Amino acid sequence: MTEEPVPARLLSAATRLFAERGFDRTSVQEIVAAAGVTKGAMYHYFGSKDDLLHEIYGRVLRLQTEQLEKVVASGEPVAARLHAAASDVVVSSIDNLDDTTIFFQSMHQLSPENRKAVRAERRRYHVLFRSLIEEGQREGVFRTDKPADIVVDFFFGSVHHLAVWYRSDGRLSAPEVGAHYADLLVGSLRP
Amino acid sequence: MTEEPVPARLLSAATRLFAERGFDRTSVQEIVAAAGVTKGAMYHYFGSKDDLLHEIYGRVLRLQTEQLEKVVASGEPVAARLHAAASDVVVSSIDNLDDTTIFFQSMHQLSPENRKAVRAERRRYHVLFRSLIEEGQREGVFRTDKPADIVVDFFFGSVHHLAVWYRSDGRLSAPEVGAHYADLLVGSLRP
Amino acid sequence: MTEEPVPARLLSAATRLFAERGFDRTSVQEIVAAAGVTKGAMYHYFGSKDDLLHEIYGRVLRLQTEQLEKVVASGEPVAARLHAAASDVVVSSIDNLDDTTIFFQSMHQLSPENRKAVRAERRRYHVLFRSLIEEGQREGVFRTDKPADIVVDFFFGSVHHLAVWYRSDGRLSAPEVGAHYADLLVGSLRP
Amino acid sequence: MTEEPVPARLLSAATRLFAERGFDRTSVQEIVAAAGVTKGAMYHYFGSKDDLLHEIYGRVLRLQTEQLEKVVASGEPVAARLHAAASDVVVSSIDNLDDTTIFFQSMHQLSPENRKAVRAERRRYHVLFRSLIEEGQREGVFRTDKPADIVVDFFFGSVHHLAVWYRSDGRLSAPEVGAHYADLLVGSLRP
DNA sequence: TATGAATGAGGTTTCATTCAT
DNA sequence: CATGAATGAAACCTCATTCAT
Numbered sequence: 001m002t003e004e005p006v007p008a009r010l011l012s013a014a015t016r017l018f019a020e021r022g023f024d025r026t027s028v029q030e031i032v033a034a035a036g037v038t039k040g041a042m043y044h045y046f047g048s049k050d051d052l053l054h055e056i057y058g059r060v061l062r063l064q065t066e067q068l069e070k071v072v073a074s075g076e077p078v079a080a081r082l083h084a085a086a087s088d089v090v091v092s093s094i095d096n097l098d099d100t101t102i103f104f105q106s107m108h109q110l111s112p113e114n115r116k117a118v119r120a121e122r123r124r125y126h127v128l129f130r131s132l133i134e135e136g137q138r139e140g141v142f143r144t145d146k147p148a149d150i151v152v153d154f155f156f157g158s159v160h161h162l163a164v165w166y167r168s169d170g171r172l173s174a175p176e177v178g179a180h181y182a183d184l185l186v187g188s189l190r191p
Numbered sequence: 192m193t194e195e196p197v198p199a200r201l202l203s204a205a206t207r208l209f210a211e212r213g214f215d216r217t218s219v220q221e222i223v224a225a226a227g228v229t230k231g232a233m234y235h236y237f238g239s240k241d242d243l244l245h246e247i248y249g250r251v252l253r254l255q256t257e258q259l260e261k262v263v264a265s266g267e268p269v270a271a272r273l274h275a276a277a278s279d280v281v282v283s284s285i286d287n288l289d290d291t292t293i294f295f296q297s298m299h300q301l302s303p304e305n306r307k308a309v310r311a312e313r314r315r316y317h318v319l320f321r322s323l324i325e326e327g328q329r330e331g332v333f334r335t336d337k338p339a340d341i342v343v344d345f346f347f348g349s350v351h352h353l354a355v356w357y358r359s360d361g362r363l364s365a366p367e368v369g370a371h372y373a374d375l376l377v378g379s380l381r382p
Numbered sequence: 383m384t385e386e387p388v389p390a391r392l393l394s395a396a397t398r399l400f401a402e403r404g405f406d407r408t409s410v411q412e413i414v415a416a417a418g419v420t421k422g423a424m425y426h427y428f429g430s431k432d433d434l435l436h437e438i439y440g441r442v443l444r445l446q447t448e449q450l451e452k453v454v455a456s457g458e459p460v461a462a463r464l465h466a467a468a469s470d471v472v473v474s475s476i477d478n479l480d481d482t483t484i485f486f487q488s489m490h491q492l493s494p495e496n497r498k499a500v501r502a503e504r505r506r507y508h509v510l511f512r513s514l515i516e517e518g519q520r521e522g523v524f525r526t527d528k529p530a531d532i533v534v535d536f537f538f539g540s541v542h543h544l545a546v547w548y549r550s551d552g553r554l555s556a557p558e559v560g561a562h563y564a565d566l567l568v569g570s571l572r573p
Numbered sequence: 574m575t576e577e578p579v580p581a582r583l584l585s586a587a588t589r590l591f592a593e594r595g596f597d598r599t600s601v602q603e604i605v606a607a608a609g610v611t612k613g614a615m616y617h618y619f620g621s622k623d624d625l626l627h628e629i630y631g632r633v634l635r636l637q638t639e640q641l642e643k644v645v646a647s648g649e650p651v652a653a654r655l656h657a658a659a660s661d662v663v664v665s666s667i668d669n670l671d672d673t674t675i676f677f678q679s680m681h682q683l684s685p686e687n688r689k690a691v692r693a694e695r696r697r698y699h700v701l702f703r704s705l706i707e708e709g710q711r712e713g714v715f716r717t718d719k720p721a722d723i724v725v726d727f728f729f730g731s732v733h734h735l736a737v738w739y740r741s742d743g744r745l746s747a748p749e750v751g752a753h754y755a756d757l758l759v760g761s762l763r764p
Numbered sequence: 765t766a767t768g769a770a771t772g773a774g775g776t777t778t779c780a781t782t783c784a785t
Numbered sequence: 786c787a788t789g790a791a792t793g794a795a796a797c798c799t800c801a802t803t804c805a806t
Contacts, residue, residue: 006765022299024215028801039802040767049801104355105296108213143378150363150371153356154349161348164295172341180341187334188379197790219776231792234777388786404681406597410780421781422788431780486737487678490595525760532745532753535738536731543730546677554723562723569716570761579769601797613771616798 007045009035011059014052019098019163023053023109053106054114060099061121067092068128078136079186085132086155086185087178093162094174104160126152133189142189155185198236200226202250205243210289210354214244214300244297245305251290252312258283259319269327270377276323277346277376278369284353285365295351317343324380333380346376389427391417393441396434401480401545405435405491435488436496442481443503449474450510460518461568467514468537468567469560475544476556486542508534515571524571537567580618582608584632587625592671592736596626596682626679627687633672634694640665641701651709652759658705659728659758660751666735667747677733699725706762715762728758 004012013034017026028049032042046052071085093100110118130152136142158181166177195203204225208217219240223233237243262276284291301309321343327333349372357368386394395416399408410431414424428434453467475482492500512534518524540563548559577585586607590599601622605615619625644658666673683691703725709715731754739750 022215024213025299027799029799038767040804041765043802044765105299108216108296146371146375147363150368151375153352154372154375157349157352157355158345159348161344161351164298164348165344172338177341180337181345184337184342184345184379187381188375190378190381218774220774229792230777231779231794232790234779235790235792240776404597406595407681409778411778420788422783423786425781426786487681490598490678528753528757529745532750533757535734536754536757539731539734539737540727541730542734543726546680546730547726554720559723562719563727566719566724566727566761569763570757572760572763600795602795611771612798613773613800614769616800617769617771622797 006037006041010042011055015056015098019101023106050111053110056102057118060103064089064092065125072128072132078132078139079141082132083182083186086182089159090178090181091174093159094166097163101163143191197228197232201233202246206247206289210292214297241302244301247293248309251294256316263319263323269323269330270332273323274373274377277373280350281369281372282365284350285357288354292354334382388419388423392424393437397438397480401483405488432493435492438484439500442485446471446474447507454510454514460514460521461523464514465564465568468564471541472560472563473556475541476548479545483545525573579610579614583615584628588629588671592674596679623684626683629675630691633676638698645701645705651705651712652714655705656755656759659755662732663751663754664747666732667739670736674736716764
């Protein structure tokens, strides 16, 4: 009869609650109640409520960066790699909708130093993704009249927005949305 | 030497502060101090802090809906109208970046009934924008293998995201970004 | 098409609201709204919210004292006069249940000086009523082993309590309750 | 050197203050200051100011119901039992004058659900007391031309009123008043 | 490791009253 | 006579965090 360890229980309760009602609207009391522990326990494992949020960000960032690195390094043609990267990030964003919600809603709530760390990591991700587009532009596969930076921001806006409209009981599965989004992105880059 | 009336002062102070640090992190005290009035005055004009937010939403919604209706009704070919609509909403979103920030960050903070009203209005806007895409698909100008709903959500994610990355002191002017975004949207719809 | 004058409208709105939800739970705004006037108007006629309450007390006290004086001065035998006085005060308390409610619930809310004035008037009433009992005791009609003061307080507790339990749609009419109460009072005084 | 526990300190401070100046006129700040704790501590033990009041009601109701049940169940003749019950409730009301004051002044301030609970409990007490009178009426010891309900309300009005006029430094002790009141009640019921 | 009582600062809102018009 | 905008004090309550056990 083994339960999940306390820190994991806390993180998953916090993730659900932060996504559901926002960081500021979630009290530490609610988190520990949902996780079935006491406040003391939480402060034993995490330094503050802010730390919980930081951990959640860290987990998402690590995951998505790893995925992207794998795709970028594959030997496929660049258009295929961009399509795969785009599709992957959509699917993974949908699979972890709570994380996605938190990710694009709670940046402001991080402490300045944590925010800086997250932004740096985010930047690395952005640059890596951009490099795919630049590669395609150099090869003449993608149109060159659009700054690669703009394209990346254009696309990631769409991805973050998934948490606003996507419903798991809706008509489209995650891979279907992923395919559509990737098609639209690659389509928009045709010369 | 007449000053702006109190309600307008309050709304503009609230808009700035909500965008800067988020709804929950902004205290009523800070708002009234920034507007140069007392708390009592604020509660004379607005029923609650929530009402302030609701008013801001209302203002943005009215403005954007009006703009879109004008563009949709013009006699231009559908691709030109979609391009103009997309470009317009980007420019107006950048011109009112604070509103945009609030718009896509603070939905959760509205009271349930206010949230419902905003969502309904938002839906009307979405439907109107979608109708442009459907029209193009019927005419064979746009590809038909992408559901129009998906395209709309894809694009408005990008628009909302502007508030995250756009800096008015950056390289690109609002109209330039508007042109890029509109190009990417229309480009992604080529058959 | 003449309406009631403003001060009367204010007093009657205040009476109803004070009885319904208590003095402290009733805001000046609610009173003026119920009377269909503005705050300025209220402060034109009454110095404060407290004054409204004081007026209401005054009206009740005047009324009940007048009634009692009439009964006491009639030529009837003392037992009949006590019976009539008791019955009268019950009927009039029921006919003005709101006044009665306020009367025994809101003494604390009067300003000290107003409270003093009310108490003094109340005292006169008490003494007058008591004199009836003392007269009966001297005549040997009433038992003498009970201090008249105690009897008066005993009875007026019952009267004040009417506002707690009496319902105008209940089984008993005001005169019926008056008769019962008077019977019980006189009965309790039999030697 | 142990002090009384915090919740008890809070309850007793609240009881005194509520009786002294009324529920609405007593601030939470005054209560916690009188109890020598902080506001946070109070909200740790009681969900709201209203809960404090509810607890006070609960305590009084439990006490009085217990007492009454004991008297009712004794083997004495019914007139003696009614006399004892009446006398007891008077003595106990005087012994806890603050509770009595609150009891009959602050019903309105309870939240609707708490009010309902209190009324239900109060009703049980009323019915139990009434059963004594009905028993005497069936046995022919008490007059039958007065509805037992009316008699109960008649008497308990007197009891509640004690808080208005009784002074512990006055001429009469609690048992003396109890005896007088019980005599008057039983006397009023003579056939 | 873990508890839960306690803190204290800060949050939103209400409201009687005033005063320029 | 009457308005209603504005004040400012005070109200209740929440909550992240600490600490003795």
